Amino acid sequence: MHEVIDPNSVQDTGTTQTSADATAPEGLLFHHANDGRPLATPWQVATERSLRLLDVQLADGIIVDPACGSGLQLCAHAFTLKRPAIGIELEPKRAQASALNFQAVASLAKQQAAPWCAQTRILSGDGLAADLALASVNGEATPCVAMLQLDPARPRNSRLHDLSEMQPPLHAVLDAWKPWFSPHERGPAMLLDLSPRLSADQREEVEEMVKQRWPELEWMWVWTSRGRGRVDRLALWTGPLASRGVNRRFVRIPPRLGERPLVVDTSEPIAPLSVTVHPPQRGEHVSLLDAALVESGLVNSWLGTVSKDRDMRWGMIEGRRPQLHHPHPLRLGIGDDLLVQASGKVVALHQGALTDESVQDVVDLALEHQFKSVKLRLATPPERQPNWQGSLDRQLLNRGGHRKGFVAQHPNGMTLLLCVEPETERP
Numbered sequence: 025m026h027e028v029i030d031p032n033s034v035q036d037t038g039t040t041q042t043s044a045d046a047t048a049p050e051g052l053l054f055h056h057a058n059d060g061r062p063l064a065t066p067w068q069v070a071t072e073r074s075l076r077l078l079d080v081q082l083a084d085g086i087i088v089d090p091a092c093g094s095g096l097q098l099c100a101h102a103f104t105l106k107r108p109a110i111g112i113e114l115e116p117k118r119a120q121a122s123a124l125n126f127q128a129v130a131s132l133a134k135q136q137a138a139p140w141c142a143q144t145r146i147l148s149g150d151g152l153a154a155d156l157a158l159a160s161v162n163g164e165a166t167p168c169v170a171m172l173q174l175d176p177a178r179p180r181n182s183r184l185h186d187l188s189e190m191q192p193p194l195h196a197v198l199d200a201w202k203p204w205f206s207p208h209e210r211g212p213a214m215l216l217d218l219s220p221r222l223s224a225d226q227r228e229e230v231e232e233m234v235k236q237r238w239p240e241l242e243w244m245w246v247w248t249s250r251g252r253g254r255v256d257r258l259a260l261w262t263g264p265l266a267s268r269g270v271n272r273r274f275v276r277i278p279p280r281l282g283e284r285p286l287v288v289d290t291s292e293p294i295a296p297l298s299v300t301v302h303p304p305q306r307g308e309h310v311s312l313l314d315a316a317l318v319e320s321g322l323v324n325s326w327l328g329t330v331s332k333d334r335d336m337r338w339g340m341i342e343g344r345r346p347q348l349h350h351p352h353p354l355r356l357g358i359g360d361d362l363l364v365q366a367s368g369k370v371v372a373l374h375q376g377a378l379t380d381e382s383v384q385d386v387v388d389l390a391l392e393h394q395f396k397s398v399k400l401r402l403a404t405p406p407e408r409q410p411n412w413q414g415s416l417d418r419q420l421l422n423r424g425g426h427r428k429g430f431v432a433q434h435p436n437g438m439t440l441l442l443c444v445e446p447e448t449e450r451p
């Protein structure tokens with residue numbers, strides 16, 4: 025049987041560590057145990073995902089997380105959707121941390137008596153023993169699951185990102201919980217967090233697992249990024265959680281709490297990108313786009329909203345700075361800048377790599393073209409980058425220039441592109 029913990033009466037016995045989550049409201053400290061902190065979903069990501077579910081008509085019942093870790097994602101769902109929950113965690117101290125986190129959120133919001141907290145239970149034990157878990161809370165197991173949240177543990181530093189590495193294994197979770205969903209016309213609501221590095225073949229494997237158990241179930245893949253070109257979460261949202269007519273979604277979480285995320289949706293199949301390198305050319309536009317957006321495969325859907333150019337070419341698609349070449353400026357709306365590292369028109373070319381010697385040539389070129397600021401947007405040796413950037417900053421300051429821009433490396437690897445940001449051009 026599982027040990028049942030009530031968040032309203034759990035005691036802090038000092039076996040967990042508290043730490044602030046930089047993305048959480050002030051005054052909210054979270055508990056973690058046995059190195060659970062790096063496994064936990066950042067609070068801002070967790071709440072953003074829960075907020076997206078506010079419009080979803082869930083079936084009656086509770087939210088279950090059969091591998092709840094420190095319980096942050098589960099708590100965000102329960103608090104936002106005002107639903108009681110059951111969280112199950114194999115490691116007893118982490119289970120205690122989960123209950124303490126429900127207590128912390130409920131007491132900050134002064135909602136300890138609300139059903140979402142008062143009726144929530146955290147169980148210490150095996151999340152695959154679904155019937156025992158439900159019976160230990162309700163006396164008997166009945167179909168009462170409105171939504172299943174799953175974020176299985178994965179080995180740290182895994183190179184494989186193989187589905188078989190997940191604990192508990194996905195297929196076993198699906199089998200264990202399948203009988204216990206409350207009925208819903210669109211089938212079971214599941215939010216399945218998977219490795220952000222899953223390949224297209226592995227995603228298909230996951231889809232097969234779901235299809236075998238629920239042949240008619242709809243789903244939507246969701247990539248979530250907090251910037252720096254990283255995919256933070258890749259998840260499959262099923263049944264009522266899948267927005268109708270959308271099978272892929274990219275969500276860029278904004279840097280500050282309270283700002284709206286940027287969402288890119290598509291129902292189209294993803295066409296693979298290919299690289300076409302042309303000789304460097306003055307006058308064309310170069311954009312360095314968000315690597316996570318490119319990795320998600322939704323970049324073309326987003327480009328369709330910011331450009332009408334038909335002859336766009338990818339100079340680079342791998343790495344930290346995917347590079348797009350296009351004839352006209354992008355027309356960026358509110359929030360679009362979150363997906364653009366840099367974008368501008370090529371005004372000058374410099375042959376050769378950036379070195380301690382050639383950085384002065386770039387400064388001279390920038391002065392000649394009336395720049396007041398130029399950022400280096402290319403791979404540089406980390407120990408030289410501050411010197412080279414500092415040299416540009418110092419020498420361009422107060423020299424009468426008005427343009428802002430950046431230096432990128434042409435994909436041929438031998439030419440530097442000095443680019444001006446269009447909005448800093450004088451009319």
Ligand SMILES: C[S@@+](CC[C@H](N)C(=O)[O-])C[C@H]1O[C@@H](n2cnc3c(N)ncnc32)[C@H](O)[C@@H]1O
Nearest residue numbers: 064065091093094095096097114151175177192
């Ligand atoms: C990635 S963490 C979940 C983090 C969580 N989303 C959060 O926001 O804190 C996955 C957890 O699953 C737990 N786990 C692995 N196998 C389990 C099982 N069979 N039953 C219950 N928990 C399990 C691990 O101990 C780990 O704490």
